[in-house]
Amino acid sequence: MDECHDGIMGAGELHGRKAEQDAIAELLAGARAGTSSALVLRGDPGIGKTALLDHAAATAGDLRLVRGTGVEFEAELPFSGLQLLLRPALGSLAALPAPQRAALEGAFGLGPAVESEPMLVGLAVLSLLAEHADGTGLLCLVDDAQWLDRASRDALLFAARRLHAEGTVMIFAARDGEGSFTAPGLAESRLSGLAPEAAAALLDRHPLAPAVRYRLLAEAGGNPLALLELPASLAAEGGSVFSPGAFPLTSRLQLAFHGQVSRMTGACQSLLLVAAAAETGELAIILRAAAALGATVDDLSLAEQAGLVLRGDAEGTTIRFRHPLIRAAVYQRAPLGQRLAVHRVLAAALDSPEHIDRRAWHLAAAATGADEEAAAALERTASRARERSGYAAAAAAYERAARLSVEPDARAHREALAAEAALEAGDLERAKSLGGRAARRLDKDPSVNARIAQVRALADFWQGSYPAAHRLLLDGAELIRDTDPGQAAVMLTQAVHTSWYLGESQLAATLDLLAALPLADADPLAPVGPYLLHLVRGRSERPPPLGGTLAAVRLRGRTPDQVLMILCGAALALGQDAAAYELATSVAAEHRARGGAGRLPTVLFFVAEGEVFTGRHLDALATATEALQLARDTGQQQWDSQFSSVLAYLDAARGDEAACRSNAEEGLAGAVAGAISPGAPWAHWSLGLLDLGLGRAAAALARFERLTREPIRHHICATRSTPDLVESAVRVGTPECAAEPLARFERWASSVRQPWADALLLRCRALLADDDQAEALYTAALELHDQDGRALEYARTALLYGEWLRRARRKAEARGWLKEALEVFDRLGMRPWAERARGELGATGAQDEGSKPAEGAAAGLTPQELQIARLAAQGMSNRDIAAQLFLSHRTVGYHLYKAYPKLGIVSRSELKKLEL
Numbered sequence: 001m002d003e004c005h006d007g008i009m010g011a012g013e014l015h016g017r018k019a020e021q022d023a024i025a026e027l028l029a030g031a032r033a034g035t036s037s038a039l040v041l042r043g044d045p046g047i048g049k050t051a052l053l054d055h056a057a058a059t060a061g062d063l064r065l066v067r068g069t070g071v072e073f074e075a076e077l078p079f080s081g082l083q084l085l086l087r088p089a090l091g092s093l094a095a096l097p098a099p100q101r102a103a104l105e106g107a108f109g110l111g112p113a114v115e116s117e118p119m120l121v122g123l124a125v126l127s128l129l130a131e132h133a134d135g136t137g138l139l140c141l142v143d144d145a146q147w148l149d150r151a152s153r154d155a156l157l158f159a160a161r162r163l164h165a166e167g168t169v170m171i172f173a174a175r176d177g178e179g180s181f182t183a184p185g186l187a188e189s190r191l192s193g194l195a196p197e198a199a200a201a202l203l204d205r206h207p208l209a210p211a212v213r214y215r216l217l218a219e220a221g222g223n224p225l226a227l228l229e230l231p232a233s234l235a236a237e238g239g240s241v242f243s244p245g246a247f248p249l250t251s252r253l254q255l256a257f258h259g260q261v262s263r264m265t266g267a268c269q270s271l272l273l274v275a276a277a278a279e280t281g282e283l284a285i286i287l288r289a290a291a292a293l294g295a296t297v298d299d300l301s302l303a304e305q306a307g308l309v310l311r312g313d314a315e316g317t318t319i320r321f322r323h324p325l326i327r328a329a330v331y332q333r334a335p336l337g338q339r340l341a342v343h344r345v346l347a348a349a350l351d352s353p354e355h356i357d358r359r360a361w362h363l364a365a366a367a368t369g370a371d372e373e374a375a376a377a378l379e380r381t382a383s384r385a386r387e388r389s390g391y392a393a394a395a396a397a398y399e400r401a402a403r404l405s406v407e408p409d410a411r412a413h414r415e416a417l418a419a420e421a422a423l424e425a426g427d428l429e430r431a432k433s434l435g436g437r438a439a440r441r442l443d444k445d446p447s448v449n450a451r452i453a454q455v456r457a458l459a460d461f462w463q464g465s466y467p468a469a470h471r472l473l474l475d476g477a478e479l480i481r482d483t484d485p486g487q488a489a490v491m492l493t494q495a496v497h498t499s500w501y502l503g504e505s506q507l508a509a510t511l512d513l514l515a516a517l518p519l520a521d522a523d524p525l526a527p528v529g530p531y532l533l534h535l536v537r538g539r540s541e542r543p544p545p546l547g548g549t550l551a552a553v554r555l556r557g558r559t560p561d562q563v564l565m566i567l568c569g570a571a572l573a574l575g576q577d578a579a580a581y582e583l584a585t586s587v588a589a590e591h592r593a594r595g596g597a598g599r600l601p602t603v604l605f606f607v608a609e610g611e612v613f614t615g616r617h618l619d620a621l622a623t624a625t626e627a628l629q630l631a632r633d634t635g636q637q638q639w640d641s642q643f644s645s646v647l648a649y650l651d652a653a654r655g656d657e658a659a660c661r662s663n664a665e666e667g668l669a670g671a672v673a674g675a676i677s678p679g680a681p682w683a684h685w686s687l688g689l690l691d692l693g694l695g696r697a698a699a700a701l702a703r704f705e706r707l708t709r710e711p712i713r714h715h716i717c718a719t720r721s722t723p724d725l726v727e728s729a730v731r732v733g734t735p736e737c738a739a740e741p742l743a744r745f746e747r748w749a750s751s752v753r754q755p756w757a758d759a760l761l762l763r764c765r766a767l768l769a770d771d772d773q774a775e776a777l778y779t780a781a782l783e784l785h786d787q788d789g790r791a792l793e794y795a796r797t798a799l800l801y802g803e804w805l806r807r808a809r810r811k812a813e814a815r816g817w818l819k820e821a822l823e824v825f826d827r828l829g830m831r832p833w834a835e836r837a838r839g840e841l842g843a844t845g846a847q848d849e850g851s852k853p854a855e856g857a858a859a860g861l862t863p864q865e866l867q868i869a870r871l872a873a874q875g876m877s878n879r880d881i882a883a884q885l886f887l888s889h890r891t892v893g894y895h896l897y898k899a900y901p902k903l904g905i906v907s908r909s910e911l912k913k914l915e916l
Helices: 018-032 049-058 080-095 098-108 118-133 150-162 196-203 210-220 224-237 249-262 266-277 283-291 297-305 324-332 336-349 353-366 372-387 391-404 408-424 428-441 446-462 466-479 485-500 504-515 528-535 546-555 561-573 577-594 600-613 617-633 637-654 657-668 680-693 697-706 716-720 722-732 735-752 755-768 771-788 791-807 811-828 831-843 856-860 863-873 878-885 889-903 908-913
Strands: 037-043 064-069 138-143 168-175 187-190 309-311 319-321
Touching: 018 037, 018 049, 018 138, 018 168, 037 049, 049 064, 049 138, 049 168, 064 080, 064 118, 080 098, 080 118, 080 138, 080 150, 098 118, 118 138, 118 150, 118 168, 118 889, 150 168, 150 391, 150 617, 196 210, 196 224, 210 224, 224 249, 249 266, 249 324, 266 283, 266 297, 266 319, 266 324, 266 336, 283 297, 283 336, 297 309, 319 324, 336 353, 353 372, 353 391, 372 391, 372 408, 391 408, 391 428, 408 428, 408 446, 428 446, 446 466, 446 485, 466 485, 466 504, 485 504, 485 528, 485 561, 504 528, 528 546, 528 561, 546 561, 546 577, 561 577, 561 600, 561 716, 577 600, 577 878, 600 617, 600 637, 617 637, 617 863, 637 657, 637 680, 657 680, 680 697, 680 716, 680 722, 680 831, 697 722, 716 722, 716 735, 722 735, 722 755, 735 755, 755 771, 755 791, 771 791, 791 811, 791 831, 811 831, 856 889, 863 878, 863 889, 863 908, 878 889, 889 908
Parallel strands: 037 168, 037 187, 064 138, 138 168
Antiparallel strands: 309 319
């Protein structure tokens, strides 16, 4: 990253950009008031993006400023752009929490490389920006963002999406059609050409003949850089830049710039080519390399006098091109032989330890064929990048090293490493492509083939291609079944997850393969297969407790996170809700402590499920809302389906039909041939619950019946929704529709042997029983509910029992049960169920006392305010809370300030007295 600040400022003003200037003024005013925002400016080269950044900097006033520009040749060097951008803010590093500070120092090479979560650097950037804003505000400007290295881009975008109350404005400028700078979730402004009047005003500085002026205005299409640069080139080149045919405008500008360069001496052109190929603009490096080509500092002076290069800093230690297109023109129009020579001299000049990674890339750029020295240097560079969580850079270096490899085995090995790094970077398409390429080359080493199959499978899985992922995992595990059964067990355990979305028969077949593996008793996964086998329907024995299985696994060694998560999901499917919730919350706490924002959505899904199953809807809303936002902020769009569906369930419970249908639609999106979308089971349950709550029993039954068919009927939602199906069938008058699903539920309940499951089974039987038996079944169910403590299920059974009593004309007895149910429904904010209970109470002659507020004072808080208030009530500081929730401490303070009036308190100490 350098600091190129070229623009279209003319005579102290910006032509034709009033709307954009007003928008920037609004952002800056917000920063001065303490709010944060982010904006992406997009447009063609020369359209005026840099000029608007210049304008923002010039009007920032007392706001602090950090600014930088992405450089194409630095795109493969992890955190290079970020380091140069944040250099003025590094004085605030000491204020960061220790893990964040260590991660950022390791990324910047200011301390030892530490193994950390990829998004921990992004959180550190957020914290550093908040600290550097220092209460007065901060403006962060990034030009040519399309050339940022992937690690810098991800960290900056994570920070931008988590900004709220720091008084910080981030503005990115990116070209259309070059590099890759997608920024979902951030506001964007696309710049078009200047209006004719503004274009004419900008051209007024050039005395031109009317015909030439008309032609230039037509050809420039309102592009400010063209209007500034092409007139001079027109005069110097005799009109060649407007020759017929058809260069696009960017190419014409490059041609114009190249014309300026070609008028320099040969030595000056050599020096300019060195500067174009060098990444940082460091003058000492450029001059040392250029000397090998016969150029001197005097040649630099010629380029400065011509306005082609400028000083990059006040000390004169760096230089920069006046415009990025000059750099592109110099490099792209140089003969190949000259470019190779320049990369060779740069590699020789970059001989100090701090330049070792840049040297490797220049060696690679200078290679004309297979070159093991360059390949080995790049492999070492990739390894260092991986240690610093620069996975995208590592993938690029491994891939280039593979192409330069002399031996086929070395090439295949490096392609496999590249595929793994691309997967770690979240670049799924690249991981699949690299993995497929490596798979075509390998035929000797089964273990490497298996690793590649696993990478390709995981990439397919996260893209929703479950059948393809499942096949790859099975094939990979078969390759190493006898030579490495432990790794085969990991792959088959992952295949259990993929088979979950394919159907019950595929699940059973996968579990059989896992059970048949020749695992040693000491293998960490030896206890996993026997536990997972209980997922197969028809097993009558009670599954072993999750705690015992976990203890046995951990006794044998470290367990991969994905195995823990599969155990967590299995425990929920086997009715071990409390143990699954305990495991999920403990793993979530570990991820929070390590700054693992990217890993949290997976585990928070199981946390949210546990909270829904136990009727803790407010907790589930906070968990699912946080997880969905984290998934989006970390680029994990695959979680949209599942968390949207959980939110749909909570909407259904509240009776919010519009929100439920919208979230359920998100949950049903993304299905592929042969597999359901991840959120489909929750979505169908949600829509059925919505209809049941609103009295549309026939529609509810149709929705629940979809859950009884393949490939969903073995899912947790299909099992847990059976009592709702039974109630719907009874209300419609077709109890026979519930017979088969209830028989499956009964077998499941008898296997898991949980009091709450037995209570639900008794409720179902009561609904289907005649009057002589129903009462005993209801009262038995309520006794079990009372023992288990699940208030929501207790309330729903109490409502049904109260309705039964009221129909039996035992109104006085019915009132007590109906009032208990109503109190729970009101507290949970379940409006349709509360209205139903209130209507039944009215039918008994009870006076309507009106609805009561849901969940007490906490119900008025947003999900994020509730999370923050609860952590503050535990005595945590704002900085500690910020680290837990991946926010800045200023945002935490803002949310507490908003929460206090809603809770009826004025200080932090009062939080401890509230039930949150």
